[in-house]
Amino acid sequence: MSDTEEEIRDFPMSRTCPMAPPPAYTELRDGPPRRVRLPDGTLPWILTRHADVREAMGDPRMSMDESDPLMPHRLLVPRIPRLFSFIRMDEPEHGRLRRMVTSEFTARSVRELRPWIQQIIDQLIDDLEALPQPVDLAAEFAIPLPCLVIARIFGVPDEDIAQLKEQTTIGLSQDVTPEQAIGAQIGMSEYLDQLAVRKAAEGTDDDLIGRLCADFVAAGKLTHEDLVGMVRLVLVAGHETSANQLGLSILSLLQHPGQLAEIKADPALIRPAVEEMLRFWAISQDNIVRVAADDMELGGVHIAKGDPVVLAIPAANHDETVFPDAARFDIHRAQASQHLTFGHGAHYCLGATLATTEMEMALTTLFDRLPGLRLAVPEEDLSFRDTSLVYGLNRLPVTW
Numbered sequence: 001m002s003d004t005e006e007e008i009r010d011f012p013m014s015r016t017c018p019m020a021p022p023p024a025y026t027e028l029r030d031g032p033p034r035r036v037r038l039p040d041g042t043l044p045w046i047l048t049r050h051a052d053v054r055e056a057m058g059d060p061r062m063s064m065d066e067s068d069p070l071m072p073h074r075l076l077v078p079r080i081p082r083l084f085s086f087i088r089m090d091e092p093e094h095g096r097l098r099r100m101v102t103s104e105f106t107a108r109s110v111r112e113l114r115p116w117i118q119q120i121i122d123q124l125i126d127d128l129e130a131l132p133q134p135v136d137l138a139a140e141f142a143i144p145l146p147c148l149v150i151a152r153i154f155g156v157p158d159e160d161i162a163q164l165k166e167q168t169t170i171g172l173s174q175d176v177t178p179e180q181a182i183g184a185q186i187g188m189s190e191y192l193d194q195l196a197v198r199k200a201a202e203g204t205d206d207d208l209i210g211r212l213c214a215d216f217v218a219a220g221k222l223t224h225e226d227l228v229g230m231v232r233l234v235l236v237a238g239h240e241t242s243a244n245q246l247g248l249s250i251l252s253l254l255q256h257p258g259q260l261a262e263i264k265a266d267p268a269l270i271r272p273a274v275e276e277m278l279r280f281w282a283i284s285q286d287n288i289v290r291v292a293a294d295d296m297e298l299g300g301v302h303i304a305k306g307d308p309v310v311l312a313i314p315a316a317n318h319d320e321t322v323f324p325d326a327a328r329f330d331i332h333r334a335q336a337s338q339h340l341t342f343g344h345g346a347h348y349c350l351g352a353t354l355a356t357t358e359m360e361m362a363l364t365t366l367f368d369r370l371p372g373l374r375l376a377v378p379e380e381d382l383s384f385r386d387t388s389l390v391y392g393l394n395r396l397p398v399t400w
Helices: 024-028 050-058 093-105 107-129 137-142 144-154 158-172 178-202 208-217 224-255 257-265 267-281 313-317 352-369
Strands: 034-037 045-047 289-292 296-298 301-303 308-311 397-399
Touching: 024 313, 045 050, 050 296, 050 308, 050 313, 093 107, 093 208, 093 224, 107 137, 107 144, 107 352, 137 144, 137 224, 137 352, 144 158, 144 208, 144 224, 144 352, 158 178, 158 224, 178 208, 178 224, 208 224, 224 257, 224 267, 224 352, 257 267, 257 352, 267 352
Parallel strands: 045 308
Antiparallel strands: 034 045, 289 308, 296 301
């Protein structure tokens, strides 16, 4: 059946259960890619099957160039050249800029960070224990942990983190006015611009901004504007996704005490458990987009040069052909690591190792130190960030 003979669904699609992707994805996975309608009237193809999404992520003909006017645009802020740095660029510029920060996020570099990540976790839990109960675990633990980690890597002062977090939340929301989104974007850009100027003047290299200034800006390999864009990208990506994923992951273990008990009895299970959490929640719900740079066949349809494309990660991560009984949370799922939450190919998430390390350490320590941790409200009273491009909890009230 052609798109002219069937209803074109609106995107983004609504969830009917906060613990599951939109049910429309189940129907869409049963056939070849179809068109959907974005709020601005654009009619991109939507990919919902795991094989199709994975193939698109690995195909260089699927462009991520934000400067292409045909690229779907999901944010409320206007298109600004190079605003999202290398994440919205194609080769060779994507690789040139990405390589400037890659060494900071290798498995070896992250291992070296573990002692002070553990210190941050321990301090946050110390602070938790001093608060009156119930406590909002999202606000007091899941959000500040990745914020503190990524901010300290870059050299952002602790006292400025809350401001940047607020600006990020507003910028990714679909439930604010364009003026609010633009104001948040301008505020973050101005702050990072001033911070980079100060770091360059200080001439130190004991944090990532300082090293970028010394190694690349001073050498004429990186403009000041591209430095600000790169820092903004990695700061936002490094805390917003991890904070929401951590909150949802804590919820998963609170909902499945039997599986939590297994992890406590065998700490090695935390690694596959984290892979399942990443698969199950698939928090990048509405903003994984591409534009075809050439004619191509994908998923049984012809996608023409210039056609916009949406990659539905939650749909791919719940594809029953890859993840049988996908709606069930199971830390023993053998296929969990095949999830596409971190992407695939050249644009695979730069901070994947850091994110999984934070989660493994945070979850292990939290449930060891607070063995009586439990929800302080009925599950049906929890509220979720349905209108954000990154899915998550608004609050996670707990007691112990």
